[in-house]
Every structure is written in structure tokens, then in C-alpha cells.
Amino acid sequence: METCHGASLVILCLHLAWVSCLQKVEQSPQFLNIQEGESTIINCNYTENTNQGLQWFRQEPGKGLTLLFYIISEENQNGRLRSMISRKERHSSLHITGAQPEDSATYLCAVGAQ
Template sequence: MEKPLMTSLITMWFLLKWVSCLQKVEQSPQFLNIQEGESTIINCNYTENTNQGLQWFRQEPGKGLTLLFYIISEENQNGRLRSMISRKERHSSLHITGAQPEDSATYLCAVGAQ
């Protein structure tokens, strides 16, 4: 018996806001649908400067959070995932290159307040 292939469309869900203390964090886009093999960027903007690093997490349905990156300076990469930060602009981005079905998850960023 054949199982239907669900690999042509990848759905990624993103939390709109993640608040830590007085720090306000906004992610965009809130929801994203991309095709397998495409690349995408998830943006994270925060309101307060921080001496702490920014964290990118991933959560698969029914599972706990998995830390993808703890980024303190400019750029980190792990396989098809890359994270960048600009402290001056209070902005970070998560780049996913060549999306695969296993990338379907909730992604969120968190920033510590000073």
C-alpha cells in the first residue's frame, strides 16, 4: 500500500511574538508555505539592545524546543541553516536553504533583556 507523498509543500508555522522580560520581539512572516527545495528567510526584530545573545529555536509538533543557534556576533551556520544578527539594527534572520519536509516546524527567536 502506497503512502501519499506530502513533500511538495512544506508548511512552517512561526510565532508572532516571543516576550522575555520587557524585551519585545516580533517575527515575520507569521506563517509561511514554501515548496521543497526553495529557500526562505525568517526575520526577528527586537526593541531593546542586549548584551546577551539571541537564540533561534525550532519545535516539531508534539515535541519540546530545540536550540538551533545562540548567536552573539554576526553569523553562524549549521548545514542548510544560517543565522545572522545586526545589533545596531536590532535584527536577526534565520536562513533555510533548500527546504526539506523535515524542516516543517515552529521557529522562534528569543532575546534576553539587559
């Protein structure tokens, strides 16, 4: 069973590396500390136009990636989380409203190329 998980992790890392080779993706802020109940925005800028969607992931300490949003146009919302994209500006943002302790995680965006 451990071998299977190791193989899955390698495939995921290779996939993310392939996406990064085609796109330059920058997130800001790189580090963020907010108080419970506050709201925040995480920004994602990318260099190339894409026909594919942008993905926002969350990774809790010691766990794998969880897909939050696959956003193709405009805006998606799921509870206190909202993602927006502007293809013209090559920008996406992830909004967290009323932060809770369980929101503590690493947040990542990934973009595919044409």
C-alpha cells in the same frame, strides 16, 4: 516521570515569559509555506539593546523546543541553516536553504535584555 516533565515545561514557560516582558520581539512572516527545495528567510526584530545573545529555536509538532543557534555576533551556520544578527539594527534572520519536508516546524527567536 510525568510530573518531572510538567515541572520542566512550567520553568521553560516562565523563562520565556520573563524574556518577553523585557523585550518586544516580532517575527515575520508569521506563517510560511514553501515548496521542497526552495529557500526562505525568517526575520526577528526586537526593541531593546542586549548584551546577551539571541536564540533561534525550532519546535516540531508534538515535541519540545530545540535550540538551533545562540548567536552573539555576526553569523552562525549549521548545514542548510544560517543565522545572522545586526545589533545596531536590532534584527536577526534565520535562513533555510533548500527546504526539506523535515524542516516543517515552528521557528522562534528569543532575546535577553541587559
